[in-house]
Amino acid sequence: MKKLVLIGYMGCGKSTISVELSKVLHIPVVDLDQVIEEKHKMSIQKIFETKGELYFRKIEHQLFSELIQNYETMIISTGGGTPCYFNNHLLLQNQSVFSIYLKGSIDTLYERLKLSEISKRPKLSNLNKSEAKEFIAKHLFERSYFYHFASKVVAINDKSVVQITNEITQLLA
Numbered sequence: 001m002k003k004l005v006l007i008g009y010m011g012c013g014k015s016t017i018s019v020e021l022s023k024v025l026h027i028p029v030v031d032l033d034q035v036i037e038e039k040h041k042m043s044i045q046k047i048f049e050t051k052g053e054l055y056f057r058k059i060e061h062q063l064f065s066e067l068i069q070n071y072e073t074m075i076i077s078t079g080g081g082t083p084c085y086f087n088n089h090l091l092l093q094n095q096s097v098f099s100i101y102l103k104g105s106i107d108t109l110y111e112r113l114k115l116s117e118i119s120k121r122p123k124l125s126n127l128n129k130s131e132a133k134e135f136i137a138k139h140l141f142e143r144s145y146f147y148h149f150a151s152k153v154v155a156i157n158d159k160s161v162v163q164i165t166n167e168i169t170q171l172l173a
């Protein structure tokens, strides 16, 4: 394995788990959203607002494919939509990639997103709480086709970061 790629819906813990895995496995981590924000000197929210989602998806695709083709070993934390655009799900099938879908239920994701900063997530920021839950349910259903292109699925409901990290390291052993 050269690339460990974490995918899953917003709020499933991709960034947190990838940082934890990086510590345990001593492999560098690259957070797609963070790199995009640094490169463009703008928050993801601002990129959506000023340049539009299509522009974001193009730069996300470009960066993701560059990273997959890069020969170095790394953990890649994707954005919630990454596998769902520009055939990025097919890049998950690259020989050098081992990918994990961090799968949460609608309730788990909703509860976590409610507690986190919804305003920083352009796909959710203009919804009230009840609209948000309905949106998550539909959106997750649409996206789950792409998420299931992952090499393995790890359920996250009611599990701690340590438990999830351990499960993933066992899958790699």
Ligand code: S3P
Pocket: 008, 009, 010, 011, 014, 015, 033, 044, 078, 079, 080, 081, 082, 120, 121, 122, 123
């Ligand atoms: C998105 C998820 C975000 C970020 C962007 C779009 C999505 O990442 O890439 O706001 O379409 O689900 P997180 O999953 O880290 O919130």
